[in-house]
Each structure stands twice: as structure tokens, then as C-alpha cells.
Amino acid sequence: MNGMHCLCGIIKWHPTARNILLTAGGDNLIIIWNVGTGEPLMTMDDHLDLIYNISWNYNGSLFCTTCKDLRLRVCNPRKNEVVVERLSPHEGIRPMRAIFTREGNIFTTGFTRMSQRELGLWDPTNFEEPIALLELDTSNGVLLAFYDPDTSIVFLSGKGDSSIRYFExxxxxxxxxxxxxxxxxxxxxxxxxxxxxxxxxSKCEIARYPDTAGPEPALEPEEWMDGQDADPTLVSMRDGYVPPKSRELKVAKKNVLDTRPSTRKSMSVIDGSSLPPQLLEKLVEEVQNLKATVLSQEKRICFCDLENKLSKYTNGSLNKANSSNAHPNSLLTP
Structure with missing residues (x-):
């Protein structure tokens, strides 16, 4: 695939490391990118069917996936391996979703064997039994979970639903x-x-404005690749968030696009020693001819300007002379 998907359907930024992006596509591949250099860092091909969703954990050391093969997986991207997996967290065959909580557990949504919507909470270190399993309703829409790690509140909604439920x-x-x-x-x-x-x-208050993840990363790409982990860098929401005036894309490594050979070269940067002697002589001759042409045009321009001035001077003198020689009665009719 040369580091590209045939069809990309999932995009997830790393929660703490700068410029690290995860993508997954219809080819069932997961690729980790450094967008600052445009390079794929690693590719995982452990999924044999369509990937439904992916969620990083709080510090970005692991991510979990749900797949059409009915498996819930926990993956370590830097080791390029599946750490643990669970077959059919929900007994139904319809699509399921999973997200990491701040504490490291995994919250899932799916369907029972009787097509009832179901919620689950799992400990990835012990996938045998769920921490909690709760039947919700009989609607057909796949439940999507939006998790707020600052308050441990999850918002559940589904396509076609007319309500959004909140759980803590x-x-x-x-x-x-x-x-x-x-x-x-x-x-x-x-x-x-x-x-x-x-x-x-000023219009919405939840738990007295808890600190939330800010825009500044906690790690550089090279630090994360070397195995370092860090929680997100938090910012206060007490008085609202004011973004900085300017933010630049910081790249520690030189961009790969800068190293590509240019297809066009300026004449000022051509090395004469690398040119064939015949071509070099021809270029020198053309430059000399061009200089001569420019010089002749400059002289012609100066000569034309002199002619114009002389013509004006001559015409002005003749007019004065004619005026002085005219008879005072020449304008009178006989």
C-alpha cells in the first residue's frame, strides 16, 4: 500500500504526542503517522475484517478497537501487537463501539442476542467477566459514545434517536x-x-469548570516513539479558554518534502563546472549578445530623447522668430 489506505474511514489524533495521527481504512490496516514529516511510523495488519471504531487510552500508550469479526482488541502500537482481545463482549452480531475511560477500563455499546441495545464496562486485564452489563432499550440505532474524561460522563446517542442519555x-x-x-x-x-x-x-457549568486537555502536547513524536508516556497537558476553564494569538506547526525533524529533488532550477544556482563545454560557451555567447542588444537599445533610447528635445527647441525658436518678423498691420484686412 506504500503507507496509504485504499479508503480511510477512521482518523484519531494522539491525545498527548505532537503530530501523531492514527488512521484506519477499508483495507483493515491501522497506520500511525508523523504528520510533521509525512512519514508512516508503523502499520498494523492484525484485523481481518472491517474496523468499526478505535479509541486511544488517556495517555496514548494503548488503543482499543472493535471489529466486524466481533472481537474487542487492545493494541500496543509501539510494539505493533495485540495485547489482549475478547470475542463477543456483546452477544449480538450487530456493530459495537468501545472507548477507553480515564481509569483504564473500556466502555462498550452493542446488542444482545435478542437485538436489545446494551452497555458494558470491562477491565482489559480481566476480560472474562464484565464490570457492569446493562440492557438499555430495543431501538435499532447503533449507540455512539462520547466520553468526557474530566467528569467521567459518557453521552450516548444513536442515529434516528430523538434523545441523548447521560451516564456517569x-x-x-x-x-x-x-x-x-x-x-x-x-x-x-x-x-x-x-x-x-x-x-x-458563562452559559454552561459542569462540575465548576474542571481542567481539561489543552492544545499543547505533552510529548514530542520522538519521545513517544522512544517509549515515553505522559498524561495530557491540562488548562483551566474557570474563566474560559483564551487561545494563543499564534500557533505554529512544530516539526523537530526536517520535512521529507524539503528533500525531494526540484524539477526546475534557477539560472543563478546552476554550477558552471557541471555543464558541458559546448553548452557553457553557447550560454556565454548568448549572454554577451543580450548585453550588446540592451546597450544598443539604451543608446537608441537616449538618441531618440535627444531628437525630441532638439525638435521642441527648434520649433520654439522658429515660432518666436516668425512672431517677431510679422508686420503689426498684417492682421488687418485691407
Missing amino acids: ITEERPYVHYISKFSSKEPQRGMGFMPKRGVDV
Whole structure:
């Protein structure tokens, strides 16, 4: 594939490392990129069927995937391996989704054997039994989970639904707590989750503005590739978020595009020693002819300017002379 997907359907930025991007496509490949250099860092081909979704963990050391083959996998990208997997976290064959929580557990949505929508919470170090498993309703829409690690609240919505449900994930039973829901008259056609840095905190308050992940990465690409891990760099939301005036794409390694040979060269940077003698002589002759042409044109321009001035001077003198020789009565009629 030469580091490219035949059809890219999933794009996930690394939560802490600068310029690290994960992509997955219809070819069932997962590729990790350094977008600062345009280079693919690694490719994983462990998935044998369509990948439904991918979620990084809080510090970006692992990610989990759900797949059409009904398996939930936890992957270590830097070792290019599947750490652990679980077949059929939900017994239904319809698509499921999974996200990492801040504590390192995995929250899943799927279907029961009777096509009821179901929620699950799993410990990836012990995939045998779920921490919690909760039947929700009998709707057909696939549940999409949007997780806020600052408050441990997950928002559930599905295409065709007219409501969004809120759940809080805690370490106390029943672990997944229903909070409330938002209802609308129109069914949902699509959903997205905006970073809280764009929220007007004067109009919306959740848990007294907890700190949230800021725009500055905690690691450079080379540090992450060397095995370092770090939590996201947080910013305060107490008075709202004010973005910096200017942000530049920081690249520690030289961009690969800068090393590509140019197809066009300026005459000022051509090395004369690398040219054949015949071509060099011809270029010198053409330059000398060009100089001579320019010099002759300059002389012609100066001569024309002199002719114009002389013509004006001559015409002016003749006019004065004619005026002085005219008879005072010449303008009178006889």
C-alpha cells in the first residue's frame, strides 16, 4: 500500500504526542503517522475484517478497537501487537463501539442476542467477566459514545434517536450510573463532540469548570516513539479558554518534502563546472549578445530623447522668430 489506505474511514489524533495521527481504512490496516514529516511510523495488519471504531487510552500508550469479526482488541502500537482481545463482549452480531475511560477500563455499546441495545464496562486485564452489563432499550440505532474524561460522563446517542442519555462512570456499584437525558422533536442524523475549550463557561457549568486537555502536547513524536508516556497537558476553564494569538506547526525533524529533488532550477544556482563545454560557451555567447542588444537599445533610447528635445527647441525658436518678423498691420484686412 506504500503507507496509504485504499479508503480511510477512521482518523484519531494522539491525545498527548505532537503530530501523531492514527488512521484506519477499508483495507483493515491501522497506520500511525508523523504528520510533521509525512512519514508512516508503523502499520498494523492484525484485523481481518472491517474496523468499526478505535479509541486511544488517556495517555496514548494503548488503543482499543472493535471489529466486524466481533472481537474487542487492545493494541500496543509501539510494539505493533495485540495485547489482549475478547470475542463477543456483546452477544449480538450487530456493530459495537468501545472507548477507553480515564481509569483504564473500556466502555462498550452493542446488542444482545435478542437485538436489545446494551452497555458494558470491562477491565482489559480481566476480560472474562464484565464490570457492569446493562440492557438499555430495543431501538435499532447503533449507540455512539462520547466520553468526557474530566467528569467521567459518557453521552450516548444513536442515529434516528430523538434523545441523548447521560451516564456517569464511577468505581462504585453499579459503576455505570444513569443521570438524565436530553430530548428533541427531530431525530438525530449525526453527532459530534466539540472540545470543551470552545464552550462558553458563562452559559454552561459542569462540575465548576474542571481542567481539561489543552492544545499543547505533552510529548514530542520522538519521545513517544522512544517509549515515553505522559498524561495530557491540562488548562483551566474557570474563566474560559483564551487561545494563543499564534500557533505554529512544530516539526523537530526536517520535512521529507524539503528533500525531494526540484524539477526546475534557477539560472543563478546552476554550477558552471557541471555543464558541458559546448553548452557553457553557447550560454556565454548568448549572454554577451543580450548585453550588446540592451546597450544598443539604451543608446537608441537616449538618441531618440535627444531628437525630441532638439525638435521642441527648434520649433520654439522658429515660432518666436516668425512672431517677431510679422508686420503689426498684417492682421488687418485691407
